[in-house]
Amino acid sequence: MKEALLEKLSNFIAEGDAEEAVKVVEEALAAGIPPLEILDKGGTRGMDIVNERYDNGEAFLPELVVAGDAMTEVVQKIFSQMDEAETAANKIGTVVIGQAEGDVHDIGKNIVAALLAVNGFEVHDLGIDVPVKKFIEKAEEVNADIIACSTLLTTSMPYLEDVVQLLKDIG
């Protein structure tokens, strides 16, 4: 029964069915399976399935994104069952991600954001053409561990240094 539930969960994550995945998490919790085990066995396996399908060219960017969204909801549901200390101890990290000012090349960034989410990170995606200040404001708001700004354009590179410099300047 436990195995069957966890397998169902991993499949729903891989399929990107957030609603069903969260229902299975609820069932599993009700059946007394420890939250961490649900995350570890159901979540991680789901993530492996998507990663593999993506690498083999069987799943594509949309599948990756919906699987990432499903994983995010599963993680939230599971953390809601834990106390603060436990959540903090098990959280992998919170990431603020975005494309530097002027840059609209978002495909690579979207892949990275989806992969981070599939792998259990809490991801806040600010999208494209993000001003320097916005990265820092968002990072403060969500108490981020990582600010991931990226660009493919040489003329938007200086903004990456600006983010670092502004962080230093405001302490």
Place this chain on the structure above:
Amino acid sequence: MSMNLKVQKLLNNLDKAYTGPVCSVKDWDIKIIPQTIMSKLKEHGLTKTYDPENPINTDDELADRFFKAGYELALELGLLCEDTERIIKVDEKELQECMRDYQRENILGSGQDQVVMKPRKPEDPYPPLLAASLGIVCSEEIYLPLVEGIIRYKKLVDVLHGPTLATVYGRTVRSGTPYETLMGRYESQLKKEALWRAGREGMACTGVAGAVTEYGHLAGAPALAGPGNVTMSLCPVELKCTFSNFHRIMQGLNYGHKIRAGGFSYIGGYAGPPEGAVLANIATDLLIPTILQSDYTSSYVYDIQLFGNCGRKALWANSVAIQAVSRNTRFMRNKIVNETAGPCTEMFLYEAAMGLMNHCVSGASKTTQPRSAGGRYTDYITPMEAWWCGEVFKSCAGMTRKTANEIAKKILPKYEDQLKNPPKGKPVQECFDLKAQRPSPEYQAIYEKVRSELIELGMPLDKVYYE
């Protein structure tokens, strides 16, 4: 004063960006696009038609089936405007009208440097045009001699796009700031100077290569005003557009430019498998002239896992998509090859040769080249790659798809396993003499080796273009 017809049509479509159906970018990307494409593929029996054994398609019936499905897709989808998150749709009447009224040629440049772009069918003997280079960053101090070298041979390079600048008068350019505005004008001036030095004042320019935002374009385009020149405006992937696209096109029309608008399709991205990218690419080729009023469309299929389009999947997808549109419309398209290896490598020459041979025999009217080392590194571009691209692209006109496919089958294995880790090659300073405008002996030897190998396999490179 009456309004230019193209401006009128552009405005009609811009109006739709405020009234069309609402759809968020995320829903478009991960629901609407993939679901509509997948069901179209199924409906027309096109899933799993990708044929790795035959990277260059020779099946007209398959191309036509893809066209039919792509045509329906264009009418079902339209382009999503990112700024308003509304869909700009076209009905069949508008699409048919655009196909019917579309011009029979595009005249680019002026005087002695004028060239004529024509719609090309698969295996067409009329040579396609080559614009050089892609917007690869180079050091400010070599911009002039580099461009002068690139456009040196009249029979190889027809149109100037040009490398880009990351500094202007030694200062760092930041995208979307007044530095970019200054850069736009400065780049246009440098290009005019290079055209003059090369004795090709009338050569067409396709806008400001370094115009990351509309600022650079708005600043630099007026310096290139006139009917022989071109405005470039590229849309986000897949089937989306922005006000920045409209700004650039409006400005281009105001200054009498031809319009080159474009959008790319990704294998592995929102469009999914190779077959899905083919459909998205066909829809792009139909929607961009209809909505954005392009005189020709810049589009191609790109493989997200290989960061380029010289692998088997992308060769096949481009061959089918190009043939589909060339067989069924007069729309002219600029089809870029995305090489991943850098200057002074055999692999670059192979990638360019396979990609360009494919685009030429499949029916592209123009290309922009080179994308040396993926276009990612400062100064990793020399005139040599542009010349090679011109030599191959033009020589292949009139070749059959069957011969091209046989050559591709022999050449692909020579570089395929390096596509995941391509050699970066050398910067221009280490493999090209910009004073003498000649490649280094090492580069020359690599070129001669690959060239004779391809001639032996039947590529018609024995015409002399270096004059």
